[in-house]
Amino acid sequence: MEREHVRSMVRDLLLARRFEERAGQAYSEGEFGGFLHLYSGEEAVAVGVLHAAEPSDYVVSTYREHVHALVKGVPPGRVMAELYGRRDGCSGGMGGSMHLFDRERRFMGGYAIVGETFPIAIGIAYGIMLRRLPEAVICFFGEGAANQGTFHESLNMAALWRLPVLFVCENNRYQIGTEIHRQAAIPDIHTRACAYGMPGERADGMDVLAVHEVAQRMLHAIRSGQGPQLLELDTYRFRGHSMADAGAYRSRTEVESYKQAGPLQRVEQKLVAPMDRLNGSPAALDEASLQQLRDEVEQIVEAAVAFAEASPAPTLTDAWDAFHAPGRHETLIRAEQKHG
Amino acid sequence: MAETLAYWQALNRAHDVEMAGDDSVFVLGEDVGLYGGSYRVTEGLHARYGEWRVRDTPISENSFAGLGVGAAMIGLRPVVEIMTVNFALLAIDAIVNMAAKIPFMSGGQFAMPLVLRMPGGVGKQLAAQHSQRLEHTLMNVPGLRIAVPATPQDAWWQLRQAIASDDCIVLLEHVMLFGEKGEVDLHAAPPPMHQAAIRRPGKDLTIIAYSRMANLAQEAAEILAGEGIDAEVIDLRSLRPIDWALCVDSVRKTRHLLIAEEDCRFAGAGAEIAATLTERCFDVLAAAPLRLGGLDLPTPFNAALEIASIPQIADIVEAARRLCRPPGKE
Numbered sequence: 001m002e003r004e005h006v007r008s009m010v011r012d013l014l015l016a017r018r019f020e021e022r023a024g025q026a027y028s029e030g031e032f033g034g035f036l037h038l039y040s041g042e043e044a045v046a047v048g049v050l051h052a053a054e055p056s057d058y059v060v061s062t063y064r065e066h067v068h069a070l071v072k073g074v075p076p077g078r079v080m081a082e083l084y085g086r087r088d089g090c091s092g093g094m095g096g097s098m099h100l101f102d103r104e105r106r107f108m109g110g111y112a113i114v115g116e117t118f119p120i121a122i123g124i125a126y127g128i129m130l131r132r133l134p135e136a137v138i139c140f141f142g143e144g145a146a147n148q149g150t151f152h153e154s155l156n157m158a159a160l161w162r163l164p165v166l167f168v169c170e171n172n173r174y175q176i177g178t179e180i181h182r183q184a185a186i187p188d189i190h191t192r193a194c195a196y197g198m199p200g201e202r203a204d205g206m207d208v209l210a211v212h213e214v215a216q217r218m219l220h221a222i223r224s225g226q227g228p229q230l231l232e233l234d235t236y237r238f239r240g241h242s243m244a245d246a247g248a249y250r251s252r253t254e255v256e257s258y259k260q261a262g263p264l265q266r267v268e269q270k271l272v273a274p275m276d277r278l279n280g281s282p283a284a285l286d287e288a289s290l291q292q293l294r295d296e297v298e299q300i301v302e303a304a305v306a307f308a309e310a311s312p313a314p315t316l317t318d319a320w321d322a323f324h325a326p327g328r329h330e331t332l333i334r335a336e337q338k339h340g
Numbered sequence: 341m342a343e344t345l346a347y348w349q350a351l352n353r354a355h356d357v358e359m360a361g362d363d364s365v366f367v368l369g370e371d372v373g374l375y376g377g378s379y380r381v382t383e384g385l386h387a388r389y390g391e392w393r394v395r396d397t398p399i400s401e402n403s404f405a406g407l408g409v410g411a412a413m414i415g416l417r418p419v420v421e422i423m424t425v426n427f428a429l430l431a432i433d434a435i436v437n438m439a440a441k442i443p444f445m446s447g448g449q450f451a452m453p454l455v456l457r458m459p460g461g462v463g464k465q466l467a468a469q470h471s472q473r474l475e476h477t478l479m480n481v482p483g484l485r486i487a488v489p490a491t492p493q494d495a496w497w498q499l500r501q502a503i504a505s506d507d508c509i510v511l512l513e514h515v516m517l518f519g520e521k522g523e524v525d526l527h528a529a530p531p532p533m534h535q536a537a538i539r540r541p542g543k544d545l546t547i548i549a550y551s552r553m554a555n556l557a558q559e560a561a562e563i564l565a566g567e568g569i570d571a572e573v574i575d576l577r578s579l580r581p582i583d584w585a586l587c588v589d590s591v592r593k594t595r596h597l598l599i600a601e602e603d604c605r606f607a608g609a610g611a612e613i614a615a616t617l618t619e620r621c622f623d624v625l626a627a628a629p630l631r632l633g634g635l636d637l638p639t640p641f642n643a644a645l646e647i648a649s650i651p652q653i654a655d656i657v658e659a660a661r662r663l664c665r666p667p668g669k670e
């Protein structure tokens with residue numbers, strides 16, 4: 001892999017972590033409300049998968065989607081402003097943390113009803129097939145969503161019609177407070193793919209290079225018309241389900257052991273290691289360039305916060321405009337028809 | 341110019357002409373393809389447009405309705421047939437949480453050119469699980485628009501308008517209307533999709549109804565005319581938005597309001613209509629508005645009980661008499 005590409009993945013890992021921690025800080029300081037689900041610990045999943053995607057690929061995500069949006073190219077300031085509920089947010093302040101959208105960048109939304117990403121993804125993929133385009137859809141979901149009806153319904157249709165979807169399971173083992181062995185008869189989510197004749201694989205979701213390698217291979221197969229595939233990535237969230245979750249259901253030992261083996265630690269061990277620890281190949285990054293990246297993302301995140309704070313609050317007129325946007329040229333009843 | 345078409349044929353023609361004119365239009369649902377649709381609405385389309393544009397789906401309402409949402413997000417114009425409105429309860433997440441929310445939650449970035457067709461209403465002994473009217477449920481959802489065609493002409497016009505619209509449109513059809521025939525002018529310019537229609541002008545009372553009940557109200561009005569009661573019949577044609585201006589003008593003229601709906605009376609469309617028109621016309625109303633609606637009861641299987649559970653022509657006539665000629669004033 002090219003050194004520049006490795007560097008940009010590491011930069012996104014660092015940006016993801018810093019963005020989330022800074023968002024958590026702003027939330028704790030009362031800068032904005034609502035639910036806030038942070039991605040810390042799971043960064044290698046979004047970064048590895050989305051660095052294997054083409055700009056023409058579509059992404060459908062969950063309510064823990066800030067990092068998917070960032071890596072897909074949504075400007076950090078627009079994401080932060082949406083968390084703040086401001087007018088310059090990527091959803092105009094109408095969606096919030098759980099509903100980031102960016103049509104231009106094909107970021108097709110964060111969904112806060114578990115299991116909704118599946119039908120949205122197969123719908124986009126159906127459209128791609130109708131138009132005969134060499135594009136793919138990346139559908140993120142948590143392991144908890146694999147027990148929703150839409151998982152089975154949509155995988156069935158995706159396989160039946162060979163739709164170009166990469167289903168990516170972010171298996172962090174906990175659906176809020178319920179550990180996977182307490183909610184899944186088959187906790188190996190990737191094995192469920194075989195029920196629909198679909199290839200399913202599992203990889204280490206803490207290793208960004210491993211994630212990237214497998215995602216690239218699967219996406220290549222999908223774009224070449226081989227039908228949908230399912231990728232399960234083992235990961236872990238370092239924080240609670242949301243800011244309201246103190247995480248009493250997990251032992252401190254468990255959390256600490258995952259933190260020791262987190263995606264950033266992996267990078268530091270593997271990519272910044274001296275030459276001899278990498279079998280003679282030169283390290284992709286040295287400590288100095290890593291520090292440079294840390295400084296860079298610090299500036300990006302602080303600029304994002306400043307952008308969000310400077311953005312005005314949307315008005316009720318903005319809300320009605322958003323509501324009427326799609327049908328604004330249509331005469332519903334009479335020319336002078338108003339809402340209400 | 342006009343042709344005589346059954347309601348299902350008008351819908352079938354509307355599909356055909358829209359699919360021929362725009363290859364981003366596609367149809368999906370249970371048995372819409374090879375089988376031709378449970379009510380023949382999609383008959384012949386599979387042969388003409390192929391399986392990718394007329395897609396038979398598995399029995400997975402929530403996911404195939406959601407598939408329509410995803411496809412609409414990238415600019416296709418899906419027409420999803422849900423075999424009956426009762427099955428739409430399995431797709432309520434796709435309809436209410438996805439289709440109705442995404443354009444707004446995205447700050448207006450995404451249009452939702454999705455049509456959800458679903459027949460409802462009391463048929464002939466289909467029992468409680470196949471006889472529901474769910475307009476009250478969908479009316480309460482900002483982000484949806486609801487058209488309720490009662491005639492073949494409106495079926496032709498409103499389905500075409502729904503497919504052309506960039507908003508999510510729910511087209512509530514009625515199982516008892518599919519075979520009803522009527523004159524359809526295929527070339528006449530349609531009124532706006534949500535504009536109500538005065539089916540019969542009158543001066544003594546206003547009867548507001550929609551879907552099949554509008555046809556019954558029209559028949560009741562003819563009987564009433566023979567008794568010297570001149571009823572104005574309004575077919576709403578749309579439940580969201582509602583053409584209030586036309587309703588207000590009528591009620592201010594007749595000063596008497598009767599509402600007939602097939603849905604359960606409790607918290608139904610009639611409650612909204614009565615409340616809003618009372619607010620706007622209280623000063624001129626000669627009597628409290630009357631609402632006729634379905635009993636607050638799951639639909640019984642027994643034929644006689646089924647008929648008794650929803651308003652009939654005689655009930656509308658009787659209610660109009662009571663409203664216009666209160667006992668003791670004759």
